[in-house]
Amino acid sequence: MTQDQTTDIGPVTFTGAAVGEYDQDRVEAAIRELLLAVGENPDREGLRETPARVARAYREIFAGLYQEPADVLTTTFDIGHEEMVLVKDIEVYSTCEHHLVPFHGVAHVGYIPGTDGRITGLSKLARLVDVYARRPQVQERLTSQIADALVTELEPRGVLVVVECEHLCMSMRGVRKPGSRTVTSAVRGQMRDIATRAEAMSLVLGR
Numbered sequence: 001m002t003q004d005q006t007t008d009i010g011p012v013t014f015t016g017a018a019v020g021e022y023d024q025d026r027v028e029a030a031i032r033e034l035l036l037a038v039g040e041n042p043d044r045e046g047l048r049e050t051p052a053r054v055a056r057a058y059r060e061i062f063a064g065l066y067q068e069p070a071d072v073l074t075t076t077f078d079i080g081h082e083e084m085v086l087v088k089d090i091e092v093y094s095t096c097e098h099h100l101v102p103f104h105g106v107a108h109v110g111y112i113p114g115t116d117g118r119i120t121g122l123s124k125l126a127r128l129v130d131v132y133a134r135r136p137q138v139q140e141r142l143t144s145q146i147a148d149a150l151v152t153e154l155e156p157r158g159v160l161v162v163v164e165c166e167h168l169c170m171s172m173r174g175v176r177k178p179g180s181r182t183v184t185s186a187v188r189g190q191m192r193d194i195a196t197r198a199e200a201m202s203l204v205l206g207r
């Protein structure tokens with residue numbers, strides 16, 4: 001599903017949502033086939049329930065495929081607040097779309113409300129992170145999708161999203177560099193102003 005929209009602070013594109021429905025039976029059959037393909041015996045005691053269990057787990061891990069930002073940014077308040085709001089250290093668990101192994105870390109999400117001073121519930125920012133994290137992802141797309149969704153849904157004057165993650169595809173296999181962290185950022189609207197961006201980054205970094 002692709003949805004293009006133009007907003008006051010630029011065009012945004014949503015991609016990566018589901019193209020079909022979650023098919024529990026098909027996932028279960030695929031996991032059984034995977035176990036056979038790696039030379040395991042899916043009928044042995046410890047693995048007998050595993051395909052069904054993994055199919056239930058994947059439903060949760062990829063739940064964001066079946067959600068849109070508007071589903072979670074439901075509560076907004078008009079309190080006339082026009083200063084920056086920043087929620088730091090929102091835990092991120094996502095799945096690398098190249099290797100289907102986890103990447104995990106934190107997201108920092110900040111915005112400057114629009115001229116109407118409309119804000120959203122703080123927990124909704126964390127829910128928004130989950131909508132995009134619970135999909136096969138790359139970190140750069142995750143970061144910009146969170147920013148673009150806030151632009152569309154809240155019409156703020158500016159948005160800053162910083163995501164810091166460790167990718168298990170770089171730790172447990174391949175190049176095997178555990179502990180390296182990838183930092184990505186997306187900046188929209190007035191957050192691009194040098195002084196505003198510096199203020200936001202100092203809040204992000206001031207642990």
Ligand SMILES: Nc1nc2c(ncn2[C@@H]2O[C@H](COP(=O)(O)OP(=O)(O)OP(=O)(O)O)[C@@H](O)[C@H]2O)c(=O)[nH]1
Nearest residue numbers: 096097098099137138139140167169170173174175
């Ligand atoms: N830019 C970006 N790259 C990612 C992300 N997650 C994984 N990758 C990289 O995707 C690349 C896939 O490279 P390929 O050469 O196709 O796959 P590969 O042979 O398994 O690569 P290695 O991981 O180097 O063993 C790797 O360099 C990964 O580190 C991400 O979120 N963003």
Ligand SMILES: [Zn+2]
Nearest residue numbers: 096098099169
């Ligand atoms: Zn990977």
